[in-house]
Amino acid sequence: MGSVLGSWRDSINANRGCHDSRQDVSYTDSLRPHVLSLNNTTSDAGFNLSFEDISVYKTSLKRHILFPASGTMHSGSFVGIMGPSGSGKTTLIKVLAGKVRPSSGAVYVNNQVSSHIVLRSLVAYVPQDDIILPDLTVREAILYSARIRIGGTFNDRHLQQYVDYLIASMGLQSVENHLVGDATGRSIPGGERKRVNIALELAAAPSTLVLDEPTSGLDANAALSVMTLLKRLSEQGLVVVCVIHQPRSEIFALLDRLLLLSDGKQVFLGSASASLNFVTRLGVAPCYKSSNPADTIIDAISNIHQAGFNALTDSDNYQDSIPTGSWVSKSGTERYGDSEGRSSNSGGLPALMQRAQQRRASWHKQAYLACLRGLVQQSRQVSSLALEITTGAITGLLIGLSNFEYKGHLFQGVFLPPLRSLSSATSYRLLAEQGMLCCLAIGCAAGPAGVILFAEDRLVLNREWQSGHSPSAFFLGKTISSIPRMAVSALHFASFYMLLTTPMIDFGQLFINCLLYFYCIYGLGCVVAALVRRQDAPVMAMLISLVFSALSGCAPRLATVNEWKLKWIWIIFPGVWFSEANFNENISPLSSLYDTKTAAETVGYTLNRTSTDLAMLLVIGTVYRIISYIVLVFSSRKNQS
Known part of the structure; x- marks a missing residue:
């Protein structure tokens, strides 16, 4: 494959004319292995992605959302996937990326x-929604991704250089130090x-x-700019596959190949230039030379969808429409210039996987980086942190x-002998x-805050x-980064x-009690954030x-609950353990004066x-986080099944 770095360096020069100048980053040969393809040792053979008769059946809907589809996408090709809404486009690319x-x-x-698992390691997937943490700058977000995914092979200096080239090639120099932000703010x-x-x-x-x-x-200009960038990347040896919906003619002209879907069924796979001739010769939609070719194609396959897919698979009519040089698969899909099916290249996969695993940062480094990122996020969530602190301070004040008026006298018991009669x-x-x-x-202060802290990362x-x-x-890493905020x-x-209040408890002990209860409620926030819709989670x-x-254990008293044989319910929640610790530490200094045993009973x-x-508070808070972790992992795996 060609060097991706070469394209990036060319684009740097192009972008420097419209962005602020910056010190040039010298290129080092040690960067070459990861700015080429995943496996530069097999670059001569190329990287080909093929799929054969893949289908997806959704059990909840009791129907196929993608019928058997086949095709090959070669190294250096820019492939567009088009079709009406609900035709299975997103499902197809998620299968190719290993997400489904x-x-x-x-x-x-x-x-x-x-x-x-292999596809996840080798295929990069960019979702439709821009899932980016809003409290990071553009550079921080990209650098974090690089440190996690290729930090096992390259030191931080090389990664910084790599990100410099990437930011420049993407035309992001003017905003690299700006916060990404979200829809609710700047x-x-x-x-x-x-x-x-x-990026x-x-x-x-x-x-x-x-x-x-x-x-x-x-908008039209921004869309064309993004697609031009993708075209340039494909020219450097990447396989670029994207779902597009009725693109303008300039964007359509950038595509090398086109895959058409209708009602979950594959209609066409071949060169983009041949696709227009294909749909017009089917006679299902008129072609106007002045119209956008993508509009003509969508109209054609939409009409096919309305008339039924049999219009494409009828042997007489269908074969008549096939130009010389095309071929038809057993599923009835027309293909142009792809008569060899899957590539004959059969090497390189073990090397690709080995390189992908070696490049990834180690587990402990990932945890460390996640912790640092969490601290950076929270340092910029000033209003949220201020609200939580204010809530805690006001409730403590009230x-x-x-x-x-009690002047610290929060307990009145029975004196020990010989003063019992007094x-x-x-x-x-x-x-x-x-x-x-x-x-x-603490529940009022930490409950909503814990949800917000973890919901944004879901x-x-x-x-x-x-x-x-x-x-x-x-x-x-996220849990450790939240400890300073809780403290x-x-x-x-x-x-x-x-x-x-001036209680008898030592201030240090009171602080530890409160910190561990904050830890429990933050853990509860993790569980709620994983199970409940984001807009409802803080109230819940x-x-x-x-x-x-x-x-x-206050009302009803824990002693009464024990008589009901229901104490086991109370002790699985953190409130009773916090209250017992608070009771113990306030009453123990008075044990030489009062009958504290009777009071406790x-x-x-x-x-x-x-x-x-x-210890129980620590265990309960940790269990909540484990539950949240299991829920998130299970829900993610369920989406892939």
Whole structure:
């Protein structure tokens, strides 16, 4: 294959005329292996992607959404996939990219059957939606992708150079230090955003690039610019396959080959120039020389769809329409210039897979990078963090004000002998109420925040996992990066509560208790974010947090619950463990004066096991994250089945 770097260096010179100048990046030969195709040792043989009789049957709909389709896409070709809405275009390219497993048939790389795992490693997939974290700059997003996907082979200096070339070739120099943003705030323009989406996949230097409607949402000029870029990439040896919907004539002229689908059935596969002649000679739609060729094609296959697919497979009429040099597969698909079927090239797949695995960053490095990225994200979420801290501080302040008149005297028990006769009315419940109120306050502050923190990464996790990022490393890094945020919020809550309530508990112990309960509620946010729609998730997390607070052992008392034989329900939630730890640490300094054992038995808590309480909070918060992880992995695999 030709050198992708060569094209990028040419495009740098072209782009420097319209972008700010920057210091030139010297080219090093050590970069060559990953700016060529995935396997430059087999570049002479080329990289070919073939598929034979692949179909997809959707069980929930009880019908095929893609009927058996076959074809070959050669190295250096720019292939467009067209068809009416619902014709199976996206399903087809997801099968080619290993995102969806076919119900039948097989996909081949260099004439060797390839599983979906192999395809994920070798084929880069650019989704229609621009799934990019909004709190990163353009450069940070691309550099992160490069570090994850080829960081196992190249050091950071080489990766920085590589990203410099990539940004320049994509025409992103003017926005490389701008935040990507999202629809709710300031963001880079749509055309640049689409280029960033493509650059995230090009960061892996793939041999095949598959795109789902890369021009959607773009104006005519931006769409043409993106497609011209893709054409240039294909000319450097990449296989570029994209779904397009009624492109303008200039875009249509860029295509080398065209695959047409109608109602899930493959209609045509051949050169783009021959496709117009094919559909007009079928007699199903008129061809006007002044019209957009893509419009003519869509009209033709839409009419076929309305009349029934038999119009294409009728042997008499169909064979008459076939020009010299074409051939028909057993499925009735017309193909031009593809009479040899799959490529005879049968080498290189083991080497390709070995290189892909070697280039990927190690697990611990992926976790480290995910943690750093999470910290960067949160450092830029100033308003969200400020709201969480303010909520925690205000709730701590309000609880403290409600307790201010007690002057720190939150417990009144029975004196130990010989002072027992001097005991007045007991007050055991007030400390239990303090635990419940703290649970309520932390739930209000951390519930919605935990959901927002993890919900924004749900789609990103799915994309990155299917591109080679370890989901467990992603999750661990994200969890570790959220600890400073939890600590800051817990510190503000504990400070205001301690200042006005003046409880007997040590401030350090109170802070640890609150931090671990924040950890549990953030874990709850992970689960809710994985199961509930994003717009409903914050409210749902807060409601569940209220339930946790009610199950803290205050009302009904844990002793009463134990009499009902239902204590096992209470102890699987974090509220009771937080309240017990809070009760223990407030009552233990008074154990030489009061009968604390009787007080604990009355409420239902167990004395002298604060370490166990804290350990249980840590375990419960971790279990919530494991549940969230399993749900996300299961849902992603379900989408591929």
